[in-house]
Amino acid sequence: MAKAGLTEEAVRQAAIAIADKKGLNQVTLKAIADRLRIKTPSLYTYVDGLPGLNNLLAVYGLQYLRNELAEAAVGLSGKDAVHAMGSAYIRFARENPGLYEAAQWVNKWQDERTEKLSNEIIDLVGKVLAAFPQAEKDQTHLIRMFRSICHGFASLDRNHGFGMPVSVEESFFFAIEMMLAGIQSKYGENAG
Amino acid sequence: MAKAGLTEEAVRQAAIAIADKKGLNQVTLKAIADRLRIKTPSLYTYVDGLPGLNNLLAVYGLQYLRNELAEAAVGLSGKDAVHAMGSAYIRFARENPGLYEAAQWVNKWQDERTEKLSNEIIDLVGKVLAAFPQAEKDQTHLIRMFRSICHGFASLDRNHGFGMPVSVEESFFFAIEMMLAGIQSKYGENAG
DNA sequence: TGACATTCCTAATATTGTTAGGTAATATCC
DNA sequence: GGATATTACCTAACAATATTAGGAATGTCA
Numbered sequence: 001m002a003k004a005g006l007t008e009e010a011v012r013q014a015a016i017a018i019a020d021k022k023g024l025n026q027v028t029l030k031a032i033a034d035r036l037r038i039k040t041p042s043l044y045t046y047v048d049g050l051p052g053l054n055n056l057l058a059v060y061g062l063q064y065l066r067n068e069l070a071e072a073a074v075g076l077s078g079k080d081a082v083h084a085m086g087s088a089y090i091r092f093a094r095e096n097p098g099l100y101e102a103a104q105w106v107n108k109w110q111d112e113r114t115e116k117l118s119n120e121i122i123d124l125v126g127k128v129l130a131a132f133p134q135a136e137k138d139q140t141h142l143i144r145m146f147r148s149i150c151h152g153f154a155s156l157d158r159n160h161g162f163g164m165p166v167s168v169e170e171s172f173f174f175a176i177e178m179m180l181a182g183i184q185s186k187y188g189e190n191a192g
Numbered sequence: 193m194a195k196a197g198l199t200e201e202a203v204r205q206a207a208i209a210i211a212d213k214k215g216l217n218q219v220t221l222k223a224i225a226d227r228l229r230i231k232t233p234s235l236y237t238y239v240d241g242l243p244g245l246n247n248l249l250a251v252y253g254l255q256y257l258r259n260e261l262a263e264a265a266v267g268l269s270g271k272d273a274v275h276a277m278g279s280a281y282i283r284f285a286r287e288n289p290g291l292y293e294a295a296q297w298v299n300k301w302q303d304e305r306t307e308k309l310s311n312e313i314i315d316l317v318g319k320v321l322a323a324f325p326q327a328e329k330d331q332t333h334l335i336r337m338f339r340s341i342c343h344g345f346a347s348l349d350r351n352h353g354f355g356m357p358v359s360v361e362e363s364f365f366f367a368i369e370m371m372l373a374g375i376q377s378k379y380g381e382n383a384g
Numbered sequence: 385t386g387a388c389a390t391t392c393c394t395a396a397t398a399t400t401g402t403t404a405g406g407t408a409a410t411a412t413c414c
Numbered sequence: 415g416g417a418t419a420t421t422a423c424c425t426a427a428c429a430a431t432a433t434t435a436g437g438a439a440t441g442t443c444a
Contacts, residue, residue, distance in 0.1 A: 006423095028400065039424065141367065145370060151344040174337065184377070197391090241433070
């Protein structure tokens with residue numbers, strides 16, 4: 001019996017490929033094993049069962065998302081940075097649907113890593129929004145608003161919730177613009 | 193063997209109870225059957241397997257949500273109507289977590305009924321937002337923005353995505369306020 | 385009472401996840 | 415280079431759930 005020479009990385013990639021193509025609920029140990037040409041129990045060498053696999057995907061997805069968001073805002077500030085980060089978020093969810101779905105399950109597989117990554121993402125968002133004037137008590141509100149818009153668009157888009165023949169990217173840009181315009185009208189025009 | 197005298201309604205309610213208490217992925221035919229004191233195969237009298245059950249929940253959830261949204265806006269207009277509808281949305285998702293989750297699966301169990309209900313909800317949202325001045329081309333953008341905020345807040349809230357000790361209701365109110373302020377700053381102050 | 389439909393059941397099968405333990409290939413140590 | 419330990423993968427077996435087939439008990443109505 002020749003050895004396949006697998007790694008946790010290979011298992012993860014197989015899982016992601018299935019998740020992106022057929023949805024996260026189609027990611028079964030059987031499907032992964034078939035794809036890797038091994039038997040199901042062999043996967044337990046690399047992954048702690050199905051829960052462990054899901055946790056793996058959640059952590060990887062959050063890392064990936066955090067890196068994309070951080071990269072998107074490099075060298076930008078004000079409105080540009082906010083738009084760039086938002087666009088990166090939507091793009092990530094669209095290009096990695098399975099991974100994005102897995103990353104949403106953080107609550108279910110909560111451990112230190114996912115909590116830490118979530119906080120890092122919130123910090124990133126907080127930084128690009130800090131350029132706008134705001135009452136201190138509104139800072140959390142604003143971060144939550146931005147995250148909700150991003151996640152809401154990504155989620156509805158992924159679930160085919162947008163039926164009208166209008167560009168989702170344009171709608172998203174509009175939403176960010178309205179959000180920033182609202183802030184500026186509340187706190188003054190010399191912002192961003 | 194005494195007959196239980198069940199109905200589709202009873203099966204649905206059992207499924208909802210489990211979904212709300214333990215999450216939608218815990219809604220198995222086995223769990224429902226146990227709760228109703230019958231055997232699993234007996235459920236096939238009322239429901240077309242697990243896919244049929246999920247479809248049932250999605251339809252029921254959308255109907256429920258549509259009714260709540262319609263009721264919330266009765267007798268109100270302008271900003272009040274928008275806030276009321278948004279609050280009703282968040283409240284629905286919080287008080288009926290399992291049903292809300294099921295309603296999000298519309299895409300997976302898409303049939304005429306779910307499509308019709310989705311459109312009805314979008315129409316309701318469109319009506320309360322129509323009171324605000326806007327370019328015709330921005331109407332879809334605005335409806336999408338509102339839906340994304342509602343769904344984003346509801347979803348992150350449900351997944352324990354909001355860790356800060358700040359009221360989610362206040363954050364949501366803030367978000368709607370900023371959205372409306374953004375519109376008004378773009379299209380004029382004599383709105384709402 | 386007897387034909388019939390309905391409701392619920394048992395029995396059987398398929399799929400998936402999981403554990404236990406074995407075998408063969410590979411790496412390590414003298 | 416050979417003994418030994420580790421590793422990678424396997425088969426076997428079992429549990430849980432979904433589903434289908436078909437049977438028995440219950441209720442309805444002429």
